[in-house]
Amino acid sequence: MFRSIKNEKLEEDNKRANEAVERLARDRLANSGHLHSCGKRIRIDRVGDMLILDGVLPSFYLKQLLQETLQGIEGIKRIDNRVDVQAEER
Numbered sequence: 001m002f003r004s005i006k007n008e009k010l011e012e013d014n015k016r017a018n019e020a021v022e023r024l025a026r027d028r029l030a031n032s033g034h035l036h037s038c039g040k041r042i043r044i045d046r047v048g049d050m051l052i053l054d055g056v057l058p059s060f061y062l063k064q065l066l067q068e069t070l071q072g073i074e075g076i077k078r079i080d081n082r083v084d085v086q087a088e089e090r
Contacts, residue, residue: 049077
């Protein structure tokens, strides 16, 4: 029983830490001049010390800017940028 409660607490702490990092990443996108409108197209997941980025952006420039904007977040050592680039149709 004690072990189960301890595991539940660790899982809850990890969940809160992941949510905090994901929220910080979203805030960085929202405050970025070029990426603020792209945030809804990007999925951000934290797995251990890695951020996984997924979604679609209209240019390679924005894909690279996305990755650079999210570097340096405490506790994140790697960014796996799986974002696809598809030019917007006019």
